[in-house]
Amino acid sequence: MSAGRIKDIANIQKLGHIEFRTTDLERARDFYVNLIGLHETARDDNRVYLRCTEDRQHHTFVLRRADAAGVGTIGFRVASDDDLERMKLRFEELGLPVRWAGNDMLGQGRTLRVQDPLGFTIDYYAEIATVPWLVQSYHLHKGVSPTRIDHVNVLTPDAQAGYDWYTQELGFGCAEYTESEPPDTRIWASWLFRKATVHDIAVMTGAGPAAHHVGFSLPEPMGIIRACDMLAGAGYADNLERGPARHGISNALFVYVRDPDGNRFELYTGDYLTGDTSAEPIRWSLNNPVRQTFWGAPPPRRWFEESMAVETFDGSALQQTKPPLLPPVPNYVLD
């Protein structure tokens, strides 16, 4: 008997955490805590556990000592431990690699690890230690004081399949999407949510499986400018990769930054509420460059061509990527 689709048997709540691999844990900690303004909850021999001011859970962003940069675990929270049992049955029914992941993450409860059909290793958990809310602990705010981990953006050779997986199997809503024109009409990228904002995850066409960036939300627009000033002041002007500018998709004001390991994150503010399931997703044609940049300079070539490797299911190595099914975007003209 079928276990039923995840959207019918379990309740995914939000993006839980992202783990960045770093070759220099102290340098990475100093960058994210003292310059960007994340808050350290705990540390162990190999990891530093961080969170933002609104985050009520033990960690939403983790730095892990590794021999190369890239992304470690990508975690989503579900409502209850019972959800995990039902999800395990469903993943087994689909023939996906799945196992209990053990508990080597401080503060995090029982964790179900699956390799999804896109090739990403995803952790699901319900229980995680709660920590003090820091929104009004203004005396502790530093840097640009991100409010929450907002989203992760990933690359996969077949973004239509990624859209289908997240919406049909896992029950994500779609806020916006880009689509190629007839006769080969396909989803090129989609912005998918469980919490009521534009996205918890964006799935884009590209060489994959790989991660493009993690997005942190800032409380107000001047935070983007302040981030640029602070990063430049600290010697990281060349790490400001794209922006400040405003996206068409999501309406967010943003800047993309490469950290000292070369991992990419986005500082992001000004998107909008979703959650009204009667609202039609916003469609963007691939021929419309406004989708990427409402205003601001076009992205540099490396923004399109460079990504972060993700780990294999057993965590022993970084994955090789496969090329995208679709040709490059028509307006990807940068020279």
Ligand SMILES: [Fe+2]
């Ligand atoms: Fe983003």
